[in-house]
Amino acid sequence: MPELPEVEAARCRIDRGALHRTIGAVRYGDDITHMDLPDRDALDRFVGTQFSMTRRHGKFMFAGTKDGPWMMIHLGMAGSIRVLDADEVDADFIRFTVAFEGGTRLTFRDPRKFGEIVVVEDVDDYIAERGLGPDALEIGDNAFAEVIGGTRGAVKSALLAQSKLAGVGNLWSDESLYRAGILPGATASDLASDRIARLHGAVGDTLRAVIDTCATYSKLPDDWLIHRREEGAACGICAGTIAKKKVGGRTTYYCPDHQKGA
DNA sequence: TTTACTGTTAGGAC
DNA sequence: TGTCCTAACAGTAA
Numbered sequence: 001m002p003e004l005p006e007v008e009a010a011r012c013r014i015d016r017g018a019l020h021r022t023i024g025a026v027r028y029g030d031d032i033t034h035m036d037l038p039d040r041d042a043l044d045r046f047v048g049t050q051f052s053m054t055r056r057h058g059k060f061m062f063a064g065t066k067d068g069p070w071m072m073i074h075l076g077m078a079g080s081i082r083v084l085d086a087d088e089v090d091a092d093f094i095r096f097t098v099a100f101e102g103g104t105r106l107t108f109r110d111p112r113k114f115g116e117i118v119v120v121e122d123v124d125d126y127i128a129e130r131g132l133g134p135d136a137l138e139i140g141d142n143a144f145a146e147v148i149g150g151t152r153g154a155v156k157s158a159l160l161a162q163s164k165l166a167g168v169g170n171l172w173s174d175e176s177l178y179r180a181g182i183l184p185g186a187t188a189s190d191l192a193s194d195r196i197a198r199l200h201g202a203v204g205d206t207l208r209a210v211i212d213t214c215a216t217y218s219k220l221p222d223d224w225l226i227h228r229r230e231e232g233a234a235c236g237i238c239a240g241t242i243a244k245k246k247v248g249g250r251t252t253y254y255c256p257d258h259q260k261g262a
Numbered sequence: 263t264t265t266a267c268t269g270t271t272a273g274g275a276c
Numbered sequence: 277t278g279t280c281c282t283a284a285c286a287g288t289a290a
Binding site: 002003006059074075076077078114115116160162169170171251 | 266
């Protein structure tokens, strides 16, 4: 379920296990029909090089070689990254593997095939080309207020728009609104500035807390909405009951008691 | 067997 | 012109 914190956890896994190792081969998985992956020639540029650094912007992750290209990995709807030792066996649905000398390998698992890999020359140019807004953990108070508070649609839809704010997806937008006490369907531009500021704080707190657990949901506090995404569940914040509806076409859970509109 | 689904984007509506 | 919304993408899991 990759949003910003899950991508950050994947980036950390690459940092810990896949940097400064010489790449022996880059392999496609068994079934990669309909997938957006680089062609053979582009991938062969990585053979013999090493990843020396990683970056992340929103849900986009980049592994870079010293003087050459970067490999952008987007996990899509269901992608995940693992770094395996030589004696470990691949999971199902591995679409792509970077094999290092010595047997360690970085695997990209993606059952639904919505993930994407692109060979990128310049990360900042690429972020601009994709039209991504500021990263949700980097954006300042004023920019957040401008970009989210200036949207005439539902506040949840504003949080989800990667062109405005990069990194927040369905799960953590719900969690942030739940914590900030704001209804997902509230018109963003109608919200008072102190509530927008509170939302900014809630987004940052939520994302950082999830990153601190390496995106292991079972380690998140019991009162979080993530453990209550079910119609009729007890709210963890007030005495209310969790409700479900569609906002901007996305399944949305919220507490109609303590979350308020404008 | 049927239904819902975490993300992104093209195209249509307003 | 801009902003917003919906449907579609493919395949799994419940």
